[in-house]
Amino acid sequence: MSTTTEELAATSLLRFATAGSVDDGKSTLVGRLLHDSKSVLADQLEAVEHASRRRGQQAPDLALLTDGLRAEREQGITIDVAYRYFATPRRRFILADTPGHVQYTRNMVTGASTAELTIVLVDARNGVVEQTRRHAAVAALLRVPHVVLAVNKMDLVEYAEPVFAKIAEEFTAYAAALGVPEVTAIPISALNGDNVVTPSAHMDWYGGPTILEHLETVPVGTDPTGAPARFPVQYVIRPQTAEHPDYRGYAGQISSGVLRVGDQVTVLPSGATSTITGIDALGEPVDVAWAPQSVTVLLADDLDISRGDLIAPTATAPAVTQDITATACHLHERPLRVGERVLLKHGTRTVKAIVKGLPYRINLTAGLAHEAEPGELSANDIGAVVLRTAQPLPLDAYADSRLTGSFLLIDPADGTTLTAGMVGEAFAAEAEADSTVDDDGWDF
Amino acid sequence: MTTVTETAEGTDNPYALSHLDALESEAVHIFREVAGEFERPVILFSGGKDSIVMLHLALKAFAPAPVPFGLLHVDTGHNFPEVLAYRDRTVAQHNLRLHVARVQDYIDDGRLRERPDGTRNPLQTVPLLDAIGEGRYDAVFGGGRRDEEKARAKERVFSLRDEFGAWDPRRQRPELWQLYNGRHAPGEHVRVFPLSNWTELDVWQYIAREGIELPQIYYAHEREVFSRNGMWLTAGEWGGPKPDEPVELRQVRYRTVGDMSCTGAVDSDAVTIEQVIAEIATSRLTERGATRADDKLSEAAMEDRKREGYF
Structure with missing residues (x-):
């Protein structure tokens, strides 16, 4: 016993x-x-x-x-x-x-x-x-x-x-x-x-x-205090009942960091700001919540917020961008080609995107040799991908946040999951050595 | 309560989550993803403990608003009366919509035929798929857990089913991070398993922590049973016992709740949830191994049923 x-x-x-x-x-x-x-x-x-x-x-x-x-x-x-x-x-x-x-x-x-x-x-x-x-x-x-x-x-x-x-x-x-x-x-x-x-x-x-x-x-x-808070909105809870006529809560799972009542927050991509007035931790009001808790966040202002938006502390909010450079692992038998139109799922948002370039493919075994401009990524290939999205996205570098720095590419025709993407350079050692990373605007 | 510990022992991290909190958070995230991305979700609700926990999680995920889905029950016609009563009480209590698909209707009008062994578990697939089609459900929540069975260990959280409801293990989408891809063609649907990462013990500990009421047959009680294939089956109208199967009165409880013809009871004197948890923690048999005759049919019995569109 x-x-x-x-x-x-x-x-x-x-x-x-x-x-x-x-x-x-x-x-x-x-x-x-x-x-x-x-x-x-x-x-x-x-x-x-x-x-x-x-x-x-x-x-x-x-x-x-x-x-x-x-x-x-x-x-x-x-x-x-x-x-x-x-x-x-x-x-x-x-x-x-x-x-x-x-x-x-x-x-x-x-x-x-x-x-x-x-x-x-x-x-x-x-x-x-x-x-x-x-x-x-x-x-x-x-x-x-x-x-x-x-x-x-x-x-x-x-x-x-x-x-x-x-x-x-x-x-x-x-x-x-x-x-x-x-x-x-x-x-x-x-x-x-x-x-x-x-x-x-x-x-x-x-x-x-x-x-x-x-x-x-x-x-x-990981210690959630070590990372800025990220809260992708999954669903808006509006009971509209006699008991809760005006309740409007934003439901989601905290991707990283800590949220507190009283925090000044920015909603992305709109850029609107407000203050957290309440956090419901699955029915129980709390003053503080952290990753990976699922909670519902209440704000002081009546903003137009829906699924796909990201709530983050104003002081540490990520930049938004339509141009992404990432490391991709191609998952599907059908190759990924330059010029291909895809759907990109990041957090709770799915947007249209175009593959603008495939700068190199990495040979994972032979001393990490980079093959420039491979033209396509086949199944199980790992390489760099440059994407342009139809709407701006609040992205973190994958090195900083595994959840808000990752995305999927999806075939718009049949919904197949094509590619897994990680924002930024492939390997930590490389990223540190490469000072051009910050100039591209996606490494926050 | 010694059965539930809220904070991880031996850690100084004030932000540590207990395993139950982590599993609950993950399941709630899955419910909300489906609510955000699908038109017509439905929860498969049998009155079994896993579906009861699913409903409890759904209630928490959307509170203080009502659950934005209805319930679907495939009734084999051999269900335990205590479980049906529980089902109806729950539906009324939370003001839910319930659709019942009846295997008996299919047998009555000849669309399905009774099997020689009397079990109706495999017969549920056709009424289930018909109900999904008629309800135009695009996401169907099931209580399946990966720890239950070998084929289920390879199941995705979002499991794409074709227009025949079939599961093709080679067509499954890779699931990375927390990014679930629920896109599907018209006529296809997605089975969603919010309890994928829970074990039987997790489910019971969560029931204890949350104070969730269960049908009484999960606790030890006296029942008229007879032995078949090494299991205690309930004597009843469904076709048992045969003349050579003597009925006896025993103290038993159910570890799983399904069709009476193939769900076995186990000898038990666990009358409280703490006793049930202690019993499970020391059990030398898996819950399906102890109580499900249908999984003993072959090495790939579950895989084959799943391919045909089973839960």
């Missing part, structure tokens, strides 16, 4: 992602995490044992826990992002389990977009390979705050420290060059369980945390 009580007290939530090549043992690691943290229940384990036996395998194949779809089981691959849930006495976890094939960069990007931590898996026998560099680049590009390098299959290299140290050093240097702020390297054997949940008996030389210990203790959430 002690577990129960402790588990119920676990209240913080960590969203993390895993990335690895096909044979790095990622599914085994995920299965091990779920199994050893006792998140796999008897009927699920029974199903895995049954399926493993049917396939002629001796031991239960923990990878089968994460293969959801018939097509995946039949082909022995993972075709899509799968979400897993588990809890320990200290924390709740949401895991975006993304496949590591080259052609599925888009899935890694999808999983990383909401992750606060990503685990990059390498095979100790192979060390840092092209795929590893690609995974590091995706983590850097999506600005995932914490990166874990899991050096797997240590059992196959006699648990030798020099093997681990060399890989950790090479990866950390590469990630740092991309602007990744923090790398935690952990030597593991997912198959045998070394350093996944329980400390390894074979690696006395390693004094750091196991994977699970690290997941349980890494700080979650």
Whole structure:
């Protein structure tokens, strides 16, 4: 019963992602995490044992826990992002389990977009390979705050420290060059369980945390006071009832920062200003609210505000622009071409846009070589995109705000999601070195 | 209350959100996105705990205005009477619109045929799709959770369905950040799952925290049941028990609520919500594994039903 009580007290939530090549043992690691943290229940384990036996395998194949779809089981691959849930006495976890094939960069990007931590898996026998560099680049590009390098299959290299140290050093240097702020390297054997949940008996030389210990203790959430407040209006609440004849509230989820009653705010793109007179936190009036709370904001003045507008403190309001330079990850089989007319969804606003230019495509593996003017971006390509929008948008640089610095490009004909966009330069190290960024007017 | 802790233990951050607050905020955001972008949304409401939590979240999302959607219930004709009574009480209390699509009507006029095993769960798909078409609903909220089942683990929050209601896992749109793309062609609709990231335990803790009333069958009570496929099924008019299935009186409760013919009860003496939460936290079976006969049909039973337009 002690577990129960402790588990119920676990209240913080960590969203993390895993990335690895096909044979790095990622599914085994995920299965091990779920199994050893006792998140796999008897009927699920029974199903895995049954399926493993049917396939002629001796031991239960923990990878089968994460293969959801018939097509995946039949082909022995993972075709899509799968979400897993588990809890320990200290924390709740949401895991975006993304496949590591080259052609599925888009899935890694999808999983990383909401992750606060990503685990990059390498095979100790192979060390840092092209795929590893690609995974590091995706983590850097999506600005995932914490990166874990899991050096797997240590059992196959006699648990030798020099093997681990060399890989950790090479990866950390590469990630740092991309602007990744923090790398935690952990030597593991997912198959045998070394350093996944329980400390390894074979690696006395390693004094750091196991994977699970690290997941349980890494700080979650950013301090909302560190960022200016951003409040995209989702919906206007006007009951027009006898009880609430004049109530007019702006409903939304705070994207970043802190809102307080009394704050002077500007509504964008109109530029109208007012004062916050009330904040309803789902039925309860409060004086202060912060990201990522869903609230309803009341203003002193009767302004023309609707879905798609952004409310921000007047002092730190973003500039609005119709010209966007961004880093794009193209998601769809149909290529994105210069001159294409698309819809751009930013926050709660969707506007028409034209692709004015594709200045370069980045090769994520070969030393981040830039290929100038590729003409189009194909599925899983990452490159720069220049857009002109039909209406001005209040944009932040993605480096400053993952939510108000990101957007989707959508096919206006059939609604397909084409491209994910991040305002500004691709990598932190690059952005710092490039002083022309501020001159373009989109880096606030 | 030891079951609900509001602030994260061991953190000095005054801006930390508890996991329930984070999940609630996310679900409310999803409800408001749909309200802002769709013409005719509807909430699938069965009187089960997940749909009850969905409705509770919708009420909070739009307060003090009423929920801008109606409810849709696909009635298998084998529903628990306590649950139907709860449904009707709730609809009246919040002054909601309720549309009921009845599987029985389809059986009566021959459009559907009763299955040999007596279960009506798979039969819900056709009435559901007809009701969506007739109501011209463009967004349909479901209480599905990704922790329930392997195929659901790959489901999007906004799940595009074609004009036949079918789910094509390869045609799903990538979902990044909090940007949900709900664009669809005429005749298509989007299934929306605000509880995607909740687990069974989250749902129960949230019910406890918010003091949400549930149908009594979720709590331990004495009931006449009989054993089939390792589950306790309720004896009733729907076709059970067979002559070789002896009925006994047991203390049970339901972990999920669905069609009586395929929803099993579990032995339990949990009569309060705290006891229910303690029981779930130590359970060695998933809720579907413990209580749903239809998911035991094959390794891909849920995936196949979803492809055909099921919830």
